[in-house]
Amino acid sequence: MAVGHIAANRLSVHRRAGTRRSAGGGATLIAAVVLLTASLSLGGEGLAPQIPPLGPAEPPAPGRLFSVGHMRAETSGTLTEDWFRRLQRFLESDRELRKALAEEGYSGVSMVSAEGYRDLVARMDQPSELDCAFCPAVAFCRQTGQYTAVFQLRGPSDRGRPPYIFQSGVVIVNSRSPLFREPKTRDQQVPVRLIARDFATSPVALVSRYSAPGYIYPCNELTTRSGLLAFPNRPIFCGSSEEVVKMVMSDAAGMGACERGAIEEVFRRYDIKVPVEEVLDVLLTTPGSPTDPVAFRSRFSPDRSELGKRLKDALMRFFAANRPGQIRLEDSDNEAFRGLRAACDEFDKFPVEMEPR
Amino acid sequence: MRRVDRANLAVFAVIAVFAIFAIGVLFWLKGRFERDRADTIATIIRQLSPAVLGLPDDLETLNFGRIERLYDDLIAHNAFVRDIVVTKLIARRGERIVLPFDYAVIHSDWGRRLARRERHALVSEGAEYGAVYFEFDNSRLNSVRLAIGALAVLLVFVLALVGRRLWVQEAALTRTTVELEEKKRELVELERLSLAGQLSANIFHDIRKPLLNIRMDVEEIEAAQAAPDRTRERVSDIRRQIELFFNILRDLNIERFVLGDQAGCEYVNVNQLLERACALVRYERGGVEVVTDFAPALPSVFAFPYRLIQVFSNIILNAYQAMSGRGRLTLSTRAEGAWLAARIADTGPGIAASHLERIFEPFFSTRQGTGGSGLGLYICRSIIADLGGTIGVTSRAGQGTVFEIRLPATKEERGTRNVER
Numbered sequence: 139m140a141v142g143h144i145a146a147n148r149l150s151v152h153r154r155a156g157t158r159r160s161a162g163g164g165a166t167l168i169a170a171v172v173l174l175t176a177s178l179s180l181g182g183e184g185l186a187p188q189i190p191p192l193g194p195a196e197p198p199a200p201g202r203l204f205s206v207g208h209m210r211a212e213t214s215g216t217l218t219e220d221w222f223r224r225l226q227r228f229l230e231s232d233r234e235l236r237k238a239l240a241e242e243g244y245s246g247v248s249m250v251s252a253e254g255y256r257d258l259v260a261r262m263d264q265p266s267e268l269d270c271a272f273c274p275a276v277a278f279c280r281q282t283g284q285y286t287a288v289f290q291l292r293g294p295s296d297r298g299r300p301p302y303i304f305q306s307g308v309v310i311v312n313s314r315s316p317l318f319r320e321p322k323t324r325d326q327q328v329p330v331r332l333i334a335r336d337f338a339t340s341p342v343a344l345v346s347r348y349s350a351p352g353y354i355y356p357c358n359e360l361t362t363r364s365g366l367l368a369f370p371n372r373p374i375f376c377g378s379s380e381e382v383v384k385m386v387m388s389d390a391a392g393m394g395a396c397e398r399g400a401i402e403e404v405f406r407r408y409d410i411k412v413p414v415e416e417v418l419d420v421l422l423t424t425p426g427s428p429t430d431p432v433a434f435r436s437r438f439s440p441d442r443s444e445l446g447k448r449l450k451d452a453l454m455r456f457f458a459a460n461r462p463g464q465i466r467l468e469d470s471d472n473e474a475f476r477g478l479r480a481a482c483d484e485f486d487k488f489p490v491e492m493e494p495r
Numbered sequence: 496m497r498r499v500d501r502a503n504l505a506v507f508a509v510i511a512v513f514a515i516f517a518i519g520v521l522f523w524l525k526g527r528f529e530r531d532r533a534d535t536i537a538t539i540i541r542q543l544s545p546a547v548l549g550l551p552d553d554l555e556t557l558n559f560g561r562i563e564r565l566y567d568d569l570i571a572h573n574a575f576v577r578d579i580v581v582t583k584l585i586a587r588r589g590e591r592i593v594l595p596f597d598y599a600v601i602h603s604d605w606g607r608r609l610a611r612r613e614r615h616a617l618v619s620e621g622a623e624y625g626a627v628y629f630e631f632d633n634s635r636l637n638s639v640r641l642a643i644g645a646l647a648v649l650l651v652f653v654l655a656l657v658g659r660r661l662w663v664q665e666a667a668l669t670r671t672t673v674e675l676e677e678k679k680r681e682l683v684e685l686e687r688l689s690l691a692g693q694l695s696a697n698i699f700h701d702i703r704k705p706l707l708n709i710r711m712d713v714e715e716i717e718a719a720q721a722a723p724d725r726t727r728e729r730v731s732d733i734r735r736q737i738e739l740f741f742n743i744l745r746d747l748n749i750e751r752f753v754l755g756d757q758a759g760c761e762y763v764n765v766n767q768l769l770e771r772a773c774a775l776v777r778y779e780r781g782g783v784e785v786v787t788d789f790a791p792a793l794p795s796v797f798a799f800p801y802r803l804i805q806v807f808s809n810i811i812l813n814a815y816q817a818m819s820g821r822g823r824l825t826l827s828t829r830a831e832g833a834w835l836a837a838r839i840a841d842t843g844p845g846i847a848a849s850h851l852e853r854i855f856e857p858f859f860s861t862r863q864g865t866g867g868s869g870l871g872l873y874i875c876r877s878i879i880a881d882l883g884g885t886i887g888v889t890s891r892a893g894q895g896t897v898f899e900i901r902l903p904a905t906k907e908e909r910g911t912r913n914v915e916r
Contacts, residue, residue, distance in 0.1 A: 380560075
């Protein structure tokens with residue numbers, strides 16, 4: 139289960155396309171604007187912390203707030219703004235944590251709602267911006283700050299064991315697609331070239347540009363395995379895997395890429411009695427990708443920091459008492475994201491005019 | 496109209512007024528519901544704007560979660576729309592159901608289902624970008640429609656009942672009127688027969704004398720066989736008595752009197768009719784002095800002569816009986832423009848003022864139990880009214896009574912009637 143996939147909004151900044159070269163500069167510019175705006179507009183007791191100007195890491199100033207970043211949840215996300223506010227109150231009320239925070243020079247906890255993927259990555263890249271982040275897996279792999287994955291979120295359809303919890307991605311079509319129930323090969327998959335051709339030419343419902351199962355892995359897999367440049371020419375970014383499933387089922391789009399678990403989740407939530415295989419056909423299963431992490435700034439890693447340890451305990455207690463949907467916290471580490479990081483690097487090598495950052 | 500009928504009609508009228516009022520209120524309510532329903536439809540269409548559904552080329556605006564929340568808000572709080580199905584027009588793909596997103600999956604007959612719903616196109620700047628298929632909750636409207644229908648049926652039922660009752664009453668009234676006319680004719684006939692009976696008694700009284708004289712003469716002839724001169728004288732007397740007998744019969748002309756209506760109308764001279772009426776009832780005259788003051792050139796009247804004789808004789812008979820053999824009876828006539836007036840005045844005791852205004856009513860009589868039926872003057876007025884005339888009476892206690900009969904004068908022209916009025 140990916141927090142980013144659930145919570146990601148579909149503001150235009152997400153959809154904005156740009157060249158790979160210019161995107162890096164664009165991200166820096168945006169980050170600078172965001173930081174400048176925030177520094178001008180926020181007071182000491184605002185929701186967002188005081189953001190220092192870009193520069194080398196500095197020790198926390200006395201009276202600073204411990205910042206927990208997350209993607210703003212506009213859509214039907216499981217981790218809602220209200221849930222994060224409750225988390226903030228819980229963390230601030232935890233005596234041990236408050237003591238540990240005080241020892242590190244923090245006077246409280248603040249929740250920082252990032253406007254989108256780019257904003258979140260930019261904030262994570264800043265040395266003193268965020269101390270902890272609930273971030274999409276791809277954002278964790280893309281950020282350059284010093285973070286350690288402490289937890290991964292596990293949804294009901296996610297697989298694996300700590301410290302590696304992963305989810306499978308699928309490319310699906312509905313019953314109106316010419317590829318529906320196409321004769322399959324021995325591994326029960328439709329010939330990849332057929333899928334790649336349709337994937338590149340027809341309207342495809344995708345989760346977001348920053349979703350591993352909903353964009354990066356399908357593009358990588360289809361391009362690598364088919365020998366074609368399988369990047370959607372007409373992408374429809376839906377914001378979440380559930381939206382992708384709905385888009386395909388309603389035939390607004392004939393093909394889609396999303397988390398496998400979203401299909402069962404949609405059928406379960408809407409109590410659809412029709413067998414899945416009569417409605418949707420899974421054409422391709424992409425490699426497992428790690429679920430979204432909860433990352434701590436590396437200096438607050440629980441094995442090195444008392445604050446990190448207290449924060450980890452507090453988060454576990456809060457999740458136990460305030461479980462959002464069926465999501466659980468599982469221990470994790472940075473090794474779990476090695477494969478995804480490699481996939482992102484591979485994705486970056488394709489000569490396309492779009493890139494996820 | 497009977498009291499119970501009036502009460503029933505009042506109840507029906509109240510029910511009808513209530514039903515009309517209630518129907519008016521229900522029509523107002525129906526109009527309000529229809530306006531509210533139209534507002535609900537407009538609100539739903541407004542909410543499903545291009546910003547929510549996206550234009551045909553825009554699929555990224557489409558967000559199923561947002562539309563589902565919108566659906567919950569729109570449908571949960573209105574009483575007129577039970578369900579909606581929303582479709583989006585997609586470029587190069589056509590119309591696709593986006594709410595509920597699984598509608599086409601769940602319902603294999605979704606096309607037929609949608610065809611049963613009311614379609615409202617979603618249009619932006621003249622271009623269609625989707626549609627809403629409404630399934631309306633018509634329970635409120637149907638309740639009002641049902642109530643209007645029921646009240647209308649009640650109203651029609653009440654009107655039918657009232658109409659039927661009025662029709663029955665009208666038929667009964669007509670039947671009663673016909674029966675009354677028949678009774679009136681019978682009464683006229685009876686009165687005439689009654690008068691004829693009295694007349695017959697008088698005839699018998701009158702002819703008894705000559706017959707007795709004849710019998711006496713015949714007996715004297717038998718006793719004086721030997722006296723031829725005396726016999727001749729007696730036979731001559733018998734002849735005179737027989738002449739008198741025939742004169743009496745001629746004057747009476749009782750056959751025509753009894754025939755009444757069967758005798759046709761003709762131009763009559765009222766002076767002559769007064770004389771004949773007077774002669775008809777002379778048996779009650781006694782010592783009454785009869786004075787006539789007839790206009791010499793009186794115009795004719797087109798009438799049944801013996802019905803007029805019936806009127807005149809009835810009044811004269813009453814005058815004789817009132818005067819009890821003493822006093823004076825004055826018969827006079829005169830022409831008054833297009834009218835002819837005949838007066839019969841007596842010097843009897845007069846009629847009490849309290850009786851005067853009722854003497855033409857049927858069965859009103861001051862001589863109940865002594866032979867008076869109380870129908871004589873009532874019939875007189877009916878006969879005069881049938882002839883287009885009027886009858887009036889003036890009387891003063893101790894000074895006598897005057898009846899005045901006014902009839903339309905006519906001009907005789909080649910046997911046709913020309914009533915001058």
